[in-house]
Amino acid sequence: MVANTTVEEVLAELEQADTLESIQDAILKLREYFQVENMVYHWVDSAGEQYGYGTYPLEWATRYQEQNYIRIDPVIAGCYKRFHPVDWKKLDWSSKAVRAFQAEALEYGIGNQGYSIPIRGPNGQFALFTVNHTCDDADWEKFTEDNRRELILIAHYFNQKALEFEPNRAPEQSQPLSPREIDAMTLLAIGYSRAQVAETLSISEHTLRVYIESARFKLGASNTTHAVARALSRGLIVV
Amino acid sequence: MVANTTVEEVLAELEQADTLESIQDAILKLREYFQVENMVYHWVDSAGEQYGYGTYPLEWATRYQEQNYIRIDPVIAGCYKRFHPVDWKKLDWSSKAVRAFQAEALEYGIGNQGYSIPIRGPNGQFALFTVNHTCDDADWEKFTEDNRRELILIAHYFNQKALEFEPNRAPEQSQPLSPREIDAMTLLAIGYSRAQVAETLSISEHTLRVYIESARFKLGASNTTHAVARALSRGLIVV
DNA sequence: TTCGACCTCGCTATTTCTGGGGAGTTAATA
DNA sequence: TATTAACTCCCCAGAAATAGCGAGGTCGAA
Numbered sequence A, B: 001m002v003a004n005t006t007v008e009e010v011l012a013e014l015e016q017a018d019t020l021e022s023i024q025d026a027i028l029k030l031r032e033y034f035q036v037e038n039m040v041y042h043w044v045d046s047a048g049e050q051y052g053y054g055t056y057p058l059e060w061a062t063r064y065q066e067q068n069y070i071r072i073d074p075v076i077a078g079c080y081k082r083f084h085p086v087d088w089k090k091l092d093w094s095s096k097a098v099r100a101f102q103a104e105a106l107e108y109g110i111g112n113q114g115y116s117i118p119i120r121g122p123n124g125q126f127a128l129f130t131v132n133h134t135c136d137d138a139d140w141e142k143f144t145e146d147n148r149r150e151l152i153l154i155a156h157y158f159n160q161k162a163l164e165f166e167p168n169r170a171p172e173q174s175q176p177l178s179p180r181e182i183d184a185m186t187l188l189a190i191g192y193s194r195a196q197v198a199e200t201l202s203i204s205e206h207t208l209r210v211y212i213e214s215a216r217f218k219l220g221a222s223n224t225t226h227a228v229a230r231a232l233s234r235g236l237i238v239v
Numbered sequence C: 001t002t003c004g005a006c007c008t009c010g011c012t013a014t015t016t017c018t019g020g021g022g023a024g025t026t027a028a029t030a
Numbered sequence D: 001t002a003t004t005a006a007c008t009c010c011c012c013a014g015a016a017a018t019a020g021c022g023a024g025g026t027c028g029a030a
Helices: A007-016 A021-034 A058-066 A074-081 A096-107 A137-165 A179-189 A194-201 A205-219 A224-233 B007-016 B020-034 B058-066 B074-081 B096-107 B137-165 B179-189 B194-201 B205-219 B224-233
Strands: A038-044 A050-054 A113-120 A126-133 B038-044 B050-054 B113-120 B126-133
Touching: A007 A021, A007 A137, A021 A038, A021 A050, A021 A137, A038 A137, A074 A113, A074 A126, A113 A137, A126 A137, A137 B137, A179 A194, A179 A205, A179 A224, A179 B224, A194 A205, A205 A224, A224 B179, A224 B224, B007 B020, B007 B137, B020 B038, B020 B050, B020 B137, B038 B137, B074 B113, B074 B126, B113 B137, B126 B137, B179 B194, B179 B205, B179 B224, B194 B205, B205 B224
Parallel strands: none
Antiparallel strands: A038 A050, A038 A126, A113 A126, B038 B050, B038 B126, B113 B126
């Protein structure tokens, strides 16, 4: 046992912190506290930029980037589809490419066990907090059961920090859509054609077009598809 | 003080629960534990269906629905744009309609203080866990500071349950898109025209069209906009 | 090895969408 | 009260998307 440092203390510290290094710092302290091999915080901001902090070996991080492993990493894929913390064992490792990736990760010193907590924001932000270790299944299950709650909380705190540091948030904020614009975007997003939307909303197709256009301008979109995509990722409409 | 029931116990109970009533049940116990007037869990599933559980007076819930207050409720609006727990005081109550809404809510027995925790899922699911009380600002601040962590955890547990009960998840699962289809959908989602996408991917526009078509079929979409919207809300592409 | 899934390219005709205009009413806000 | 924002309607020409059909090569998995 280590730990004159408790989770509480680290979180309190993190809350006050005002530099990016503080995230890295907190990760190191928490890793020590939890006695795991790796602890990583990964964040995708609303502009699609990625940031990673944590204890993965530099060589692995480089390799990962070079090979664009984010495309095949089942942790990313799995967490993107999921809502809740997930044990790596429950992910889909069946394909050949994925197993090769897994083998390579092991070589680079990534543990055989992992637990990742996905959290997502209103503008497409996506964060992943991962703990990673080498041990057998039983020990790992005990570890995750015992610490799940703390890990969820830690993930939240990291996110709070990351959001503070996100540079391009204000510029991405767009004017809100008017009710009619929201109606139009929503119906388009569920597959209605212009004619159908106009009929559904009981307005002329000409009028509808005005809404689509103004929504497009508000969203800075270059066409209808783009506008709907933006409205969706900014949480202005829900489908 | 009440509480031979602790948060831990309620959460453990909730974890085992297998009926919707269990959510309501847990809310009542937690309200007692935290000694607040209202506690509400509100959930929007991936099909846009809404569910609410909690202790708001029935008259208020009815009134809220009848008036379609969800459209002006600043708690909804604010949490939709936010990432993190938010105190109601920090929301935008400036517009006239909103202040009228607020006054009415007070009349119906909704406390003057509130704290809401938004959480969102990969398919547009959105959940809100709210505690609500009548007291002065200082007391409320102390309450939220003291209990924030527990409240975040509780929100997570409610979500876990809610997701289990979500009916229309499996059918919405679609075949995965091929790499080229993902490329195409992604570029379309960021506003490229067909010609631009084809050029970016260095393929003919004819070929591109095949990808878009096959993606459309896989996604069960009736047009490109629909396909991109579905790909987005299913987390198959990221923008 | 065979099957399926993926990637690539081609054609034609029809329907739909986009990008410019303009104009009048109502409702809320400053 | 003046102004702003939202809602509604109209025209037109050119650009883009859709719905059919076809073909051939590669690569991984059963």
